[in-house]
Amino acid sequence: MKFLAITLIAHHDERSHAERLREVADNAVLAEELGFDGFGVGERHERPFLSSSPPVMLSHIAARTSTIRLFTAVTTLSLLDPVRAFEDYATLDNLSGGRLELIIGKGNGAAQAQLFHVTAEDQWERNREGYELFRRLWREDKVTWEGRFRPSLTEAETWPRPLQRPIRIWHGSATSKDSVELAAKYGDPLFSANVSNPIEPYAELIEHYRERWAHYGHDPAEALVGAGSAGYYATRSSQEAIETYRPIYEARLALFARLGVRPEFPTLEDAIERSSILVGSPQQIIDKVLRYHKRFGHEAMHLHADADGLTPEQHRGALELFQAEIAPVLRAEIPSRPFPGGTS
16 A cells, blocks of 8 residues: 655644745655655645645655655646646656656635636536646647637647656545546546545445446556545554544534534544544554455555644654554555556
């Protein structure tokens, strides 16, 4: 199994934006030092997130790291000009030595949709059209193309040409079959959000992906799935892990209450039982990931890259424990394919 550390760069405290962004880069360096396979940066265009420019953030991280894969989580192609997005990410692919992996999706949030004049009626069509053009730009030196949402292209050349040809592009999805359909059609991997709900809707979506994958004539053995998690904290004692994480989870519930959002899991104990949150001893977390794997068949998963209310010492200690005692067992139990380019 492969392990990613991912952040949406949420910003809730009194630090400056510069301090928060530097923390993200420091966490990426730490993730590489500890042995994570990938580091991901989300894309949001509304408060409280500072992740409006993943290619800039990941380029800075690329300069401070040397081996870790660099993920977007997700690139919101429904909001972007695919030509401009291609230019940014092809540049990043070259600067990083071919370490880039893209997870694409339509994005969410009313504010960012208004900012980019995207509607609920056209967002999926924008995502599909943007992806199909982006995919061709990555593969073809000259592209002739016509669509609904940007000017047409005639024998268009785009520079720089990427280092990875082609690049692997994942499709991120919470519960939408539209993302699944696009991934299955083109033989691309799927990354399930697996954060806000119990396991059932995510398992159903992944099953649908595999069905559509076979429908399009792809080898069922080649389907590739990743899945998220809703939080992580491990100590050798499950009681200590729960009591340390409890105020963090209660702060999350308080935020939901301020926003008028009804929590799916009203207590930490309920979240540990029914959600993908990973809080407890190493063995408890291993058992839970293996239980999810039986339903998903996933080969990659992510943890939150941020301290999320933990002290720096608690954050680092939990990640060190993950790599020392949890990841080796899961890697042995769940085989995963190498990254593109032969990276194991």
